[in-house]
Amino acid sequence: MKLLKPWWAGGGLLQLTILLSLVGLRVDQDLCLPPPAAALWEELLPLCPTRPASASSPFSASEGWERTPLLPAKGRLLHEVRALGVPFIPRTRVDAWLVHSVATGNADGAHGLLGTAASSTVGDGGQSASAGGGDPRAAHSSPLAAEEEEEEKAAEPTAQVPDAGGCGSQTFSVYIQSHLHWSDTAFSLEDLFQLLSSQPEHSLEGISVEDIPPFLSSVCESVNSSAQNINLSQAISHDVNLHEAMLLYPNNTFRRDPSARSSQAQEPFLQLNSHTNPEQATPAMSLPPFDNQMRNLTSQDLLYDLDSNIFDGINLMSLATGFSPLEVSQLFEEPDSGLPLNSSYNSTSLTNSNSSYRIYDGTVGYHSDLQSLCHDLGAVGGCYPEPHKHCHMDHRTIAGFHVSLECQQVFHDHTYHLQSGASEPTSESFAWSGKSQKTSGCLDNPDRNLSRDEQRAKALHIPFSVDEIVRMPVDSFNSMLSRHYLTDLQVSLIRDIRRRGKNKVAAQNCRKRKLDIILNLEDDICNLQAKKEALKNEQTQCSKAIDIMRQKLHGLHHDVFNRLRDDQGRPVNPSQYALQYSHDGTVLIVPKELVSSGHKKEAPKGKRERRN
DNA sequence: GCGAGCTGTCATGGC
DNA sequence: GCGCCATGACAGCTC
Numbered sequence: 001m002k003l004l005k006p007w008w009a010g011g012g013l014l015q016l017t018i019l020l021s022l023v024g025l026r027v028d029q030d031l032c033l034p035p036p037a038a039a040l041w042e043e044l045l046p047l048c049p050t051r052p053a054s055a056s057s058p059f060s061a062s063e064g065w066e067r068t069p070l071l072p073a074k075g076r077l078l079h080e081v082r083a084l085g086v087p088f089i090p091r092t093r094v095d096a097w098l099v100h101s102v103a104t105g106n107a108d109g110a111h112g113l114l115g116t117a118a119s120s121t122v123g124d125g126g127q128s129a130s131a132g133g134g135d136p137r138a139a140h141s142s143p144l145a146a147e148e149e150e151e152e153k154a155a156e157p158t159a160q161v162p163d164a165g166g167c168g169s170q171t172f173s174v175y176i177q178s179h180l181h182w183s184d185t186a187f188s189l190e191d192l193f194q195l196l197s198s199q200p201e202h203s204l205e206g207i208s209v210e211d212i213p214p215f216l217s218s219v220c221e222s223v224n225s226s227a228q229n230i231n232l233s234q235a236i237s238h239d240v241n242l243h244e245a246m247l248l249y250p251n252n253t254f255r256r257d258p259s260a261r262s263s264q265a266q267e268p269f270l271q272l273n274s275h276t277n278p279e280q281a282t283p284a285m286s287l288p289p290f291d292n293q294m295r296n297l298t299s300q301d302l303l304y305d306l307d308s309n310i311f312d313g314i315n316l317m318s319l320a321t322g323f324s325p326l327e328v329s330q331l332f333e334e335p336d337s338g339l340p341l342n343s344s345y346n347s348t349s350l351t352n353s354n355s356s357y358r359i360y361d362g363t364v365g366y367h368s369d370l371q372s373l374c375h376d377l378g379a380v381g382g383c384y385p386e387p388h389k390h391c392h393m394d395h396r397t398i399a400g401f402h403v404s405l406e407c408q409q410v411f412h413d414h415t416y417h418l419q420s421g422a423s424e425p426t427s428e429s430f431a432w433s434g435k436s437q438k439t440s441g442c443l444d445n446p447d448r449n450l451s452r453d454e455q456r457a458k459a460l461h462i463p464f465s466v467d468e469i470v471r472m473p474v475d476s477f478n479s480m481l482s483r484h485y486l487t488d489l490q491v492s493l494i495r496d497i498r499r500r501g502k503n504k505v506a507a508q509n510c511r512k513r514k515l516d517i518i519l520n521l522e523d524d525i526c527n528l529q530a531k532k533e534a535l536k537n538e539q540t541q542c543s544k545a546i547d548i549m550r551q552k553l554h555g556l557h558h559d560v561f562n563r564l565r566d567d568q569g570r571p572v573n574p575s576q577y578a579l580q581y582s583h584d585g586t587v588l589i590v591p592k593e594l595v596s597s598g599h600k601k602e603a604p605k606g607k608r609e610r611r612n
Numbered sequence: 613g614c615g616a617g618c619t620g621t622c623a624t625g626g627c
Numbered sequence: 628g629c630g631c632c633a634t635g636a637c638a639g640c641t642c
Contacts, residue, residue: 474630506632507633511634624634627632
């Protein structure tokens with residue numbers, strides 16, 4: 001039978017073993033681990049350089065495994081550990097507790113934290129989440145001191161998790177949800193990924209398929225059609241998240257066919273995880289080419305393919321944020337949507353914990369980057385972050401939808417440029433009036449590269465760019481609106497953006513045309529003026545020619561009369577006679593009386609003709 | 613401070 | 628009826 005190591009059983013177990021040995025704990029006595037890990041134990045122990053002398057299988061014979069939440073004061077312990085020069089920086093309860101044990105040499109505390117069996121059976125995930133992690137919003141909004149306080153509170157016996165049935169599979173799944181999902185004080189997924197990736201060379205060894213709890217099996221079955229051939233090692237090397245880990249089908253070969261990537265709904269999740277392996281922190285590696293086919297996935301496709309357990313959180317997230325589950329899910333789907341794809345932090349950096357993907361009491365978010373999450377709901381306003389810039393875990397509540405605009409460094413690749421310090425999108429910003437420029441003072445956004453519509457879209461987390469919204473054909477635009485779950489406010493804003501954008505372009509074109517018309521008219525004026533001057537010159541020339549012709553005619557007339565003689569040989573008086581030219585070229589000498597009378601007779605006739 | 617120019621937006625009408 | 632486009636009018640911003 002093929003043995004497959006589950007997603008949670010990698011270097012983490014080895015790490016636990018090493019650290020437990022450092023603090024003098026015996027794993028078999030002090031640490032209760034899930035039964036599926038039992039098969040790994042004998043494989044892992046030789047890998048431990050400081051194998052406890054009495055190390056043996058830590059697992060009891062019972063199917064279930066029980067452990068209490070690990071609840072040290074992490075922040076305080078960090079300082080202690082650092083002071084001791086312990087290279088293992090705790091970022092989770094487990095880490096913190098272990099390091100606390102290392103720092104204080106107190107293994108008794110571990111006994112109090114671990115393995116108080118019957119009273120600490122892990123039960124319902126949601127309840128355990130609330131019990132072990134407290135209010136995630138409070139955890140998010142609290143600084144380190146508050147976090148310590150919260151963890152201290154959580155360390156109280158009341159933090160024990162009720163038993164939901166005692167089934168091993170259920171307890172396992174609950175363990176995942178209760179200790180690996182929830183709030184800031186719980187075991188983050190990134191911690192899990194780090195544990196997995198810290199020993200990648202051992203992570204391929206497996207456990208029996210039967211050891212995988214039914215919870216995972218059911219999950220795997222639910223996505224079997226879309227999750228065939230997933231390479232677990234590849235998944236781990238890609239910092240597989242909990243979601244994908246849960247989607248791994250135990251009976252397949254765990255080989256991921258690259259050609260099938262586009263058809264696998266959970267594939268984008270790989271692209272969106274924070275990198276826990278520093279060797280894979282290269283953004284290029286963490287940013288696979290965007291698969292356009294993912295855009296074509298309908299909501300049904302996604303929802304069918306994704307596990308409902310995960311989407312319970314997404315749905316709650318959507319309720320909290322006002323966005324549809326699909327939008328939330330698209331956070332994980334579209335690299336362009338701006339998730340911190342290349343949030344490949346140093347795994348030993350404390351800031352890493354701020355980038356870990358977590359699921360809070362039903363709400364999906366990023367450990368410190370809920371803001372990123374919410375911002376990344378929209379494709380608007382993204383920019384490449386500076387690698388060393390991390391979003392601070394600012395106080396932000398999902399329900400209140402407060403956006404800390406200090407974290408405007410969204411991991412997007414769009415044409416918009418974001419700068420930190422943008423105004424927080426409040427209800428005022430959501431209710432911008434039409435006269436946006438009148439309200440521009442409310443924006444007070446130092447980033448003038450963002451247009452108002454872009455700022456609006458960013459505030460409402462429109463998952464499309466303004467350019468897309470404006471330039472998209474109407475059919476595509478309508479289909480886009482129908483394909484995405486958008487609130488009425490979002491749809492209204494999108495339509496306003498489209499209307500204003502098109503009108504803006506129209507106004508620009510109109511002004512261009514108007515300017516062109518003005519320029520053309522000016523050109524016409526110049527041309528007409530030139531023509532006028534030419535006609536004037538031509539008129540002058542014609543007048544001069546007429547004068548010359550008239551002078552020549554006068555001279556010729558005078559010359560002709562000088563040579564003319566009547567029958568008696570006398571000169572013809574020009575005042576009494578006139579020269580009349582006929583059509584056949586003959587010239588007649590006609591008395592002026594006849595010419596004048598003839599003109600008088602023709603003139604009325606001509607007038608009559610004109611009148612007729 | 614004032615005015616010109618530019619730009620975005622709205623309202624309106626035509627297609 | 629809807630959407631797009633064109634355009635006048637208005638207001639804000641910059642120089």
